[in-house]
Amino acid sequence: MEQHSNSKHTSAIALFSGGLDSILAVKWMQNLGFRVYAAHFSAPYLPPEKAIHYARENGIELIVRDITAEHLQMMQNPVHGFGKHHNPCIDCHGLMFRMAGKLMEELGAGFLISGEVLGQRPMSQHRNALRAVEKLSGYGDLIIRPLSQKLLEDTKPVREVWVDKAALLDISGRSRNRQMAMAKEMGITYPAPGGGCLLTDRSYTLRLRELLDRGEGSPENIRLLRWGRHFRLADGIKLIVGRNQADNEGLQREAYHGIYLKLRDWKGPLGLLTSNDVSGDLLARAASIVLSYSGKATSPAYVKYGIDNICDREILVGKLGEAELKQDMIAYD
Ligand code: SF4
Known part of the structure; x- marks a missing residue:
């Protein structure tokens, strides 16, 4: 396939929470032939147990990084404020992508992915929020969301055909039916859909x-x-x-x-x-x-x-x- 012409362009860092969407995003890209490094960024209120468990269940290699200091600093004054409780979801995603970007440079990977689904979460996954996350991350043009990318603006990995857009998905909205059907077909084990981290x-x-x-x-x-x-x-x-x-x-x-x-x-x-x-x-x-x-x-x-x-x-x-x-x-x- 064309996207495999440069080895750097065949590997990505994935934000991995251990939830269904993040597992699907990793598996989908792996099935397309990409090397995916799944990364979980943890803090005392973002404990890694779920990510570790479901990575193991699904045969996914996981990198866990503690970002307590960076996360606490961000929480002092999140640009996009807090959700219903003390959850600064947009800034939090932005920070995680920033940390993933650093990991990408460290490991020589080419781009970043996540299981975000357009319109799934009211605070952090509507179109403007996704853009805000990209901007905060400093790596916006290197992010793709495999589950929704057909509905989103093309970023570099798509424009430069490292990734074939036709092979990506067009899932949107709050229903999880499509993801659950995919999980069944792909033999994926996943947790019941949960809210967010302890900050919610x-x-x-x-x-x-x-x-x-x-x-x-x-x-x-x-x-x-x-x-x-x-x-x-x-x-x-x-x-x-x-x-x-x-x-x-x-x-x-x-x-x-x-x-x-x-x-x-x-x-x-x-x-x-x-x-x-x-x-x-x-x-x-x-x-x-x-x-x-x-x-x-x-x-x-x-x-x-x-x-x-x-x-x-x-x-x-x-x-x-x-x-x-x-x-x-x-x-x-
Ligand atoms: S729910 Fe918690 S971990 Fe998820 S984006 Fe919001 S603050 Fe971050």
Whole structure:
């Protein structure tokens, strides 16, 4: 085929979220004979698990890059603002394409692709939004969207016939029927359609805003926002209480240097105080909150605590009422 005349023009970097459209875009281009490097750009609120899982399921090699610093900086003042919650989708896509462009230069690939579908998402995938994303990226003329490209303006890979436009698709709109039929035909495994990242989740973004407004938005603190119920006890001091096993494990995995709390005589939630330097009163309050989230434990009861998850001390506390618990809670979920 004509498009294979220059090896650089036969390889592309794909933005890969792990969702159906991104899997299809990669597979479609691979089937046309292109070498596709699927790339996932992660941050604490853009965890890579889904991308990793569905890349593996579909035999796609995945490159994961952490872009926390760049993403947090962009979020301070996104040119196109935020969506319903704290989701700066247009700027976010622009940034991801920018990072993909750098990867393209690094790997010597020729162009960029994504699974974006014209008209699928209200904020980020209407025609003007796609153009805005191109402009922000700095690589606009090298982007093609295989699923919708027949409906979009030609960019260099199409103009120069690295890619045969006739082999690309003309999908648009919110319905996923066509994509689902293609997935079936191509034997693709994919997740149920989801919203966006954690920045589209109300409860998560309330917690994130609280942190950013206080100037406490370090990557370590933001990573903790995924897990548990969050309580503000003082400036620089939060208590996080796991709601379930996954939360407890998540908090432990983060290995945050703080004071961990757990019930001595009952199974129950894990608590994490985000400072090692707390007064006796605050420690007692934190222990009471942790105890209050164990339905089975009697009150009063002993709560063990210690730095870095070595809980070698204990304190006797009583449970709190619901109104008292809500006083310190940052976002209800
Ligand atoms: S939903 Fe999240 S990851 Fe997706 S574009 Fe919006 S901000 Fe970025």
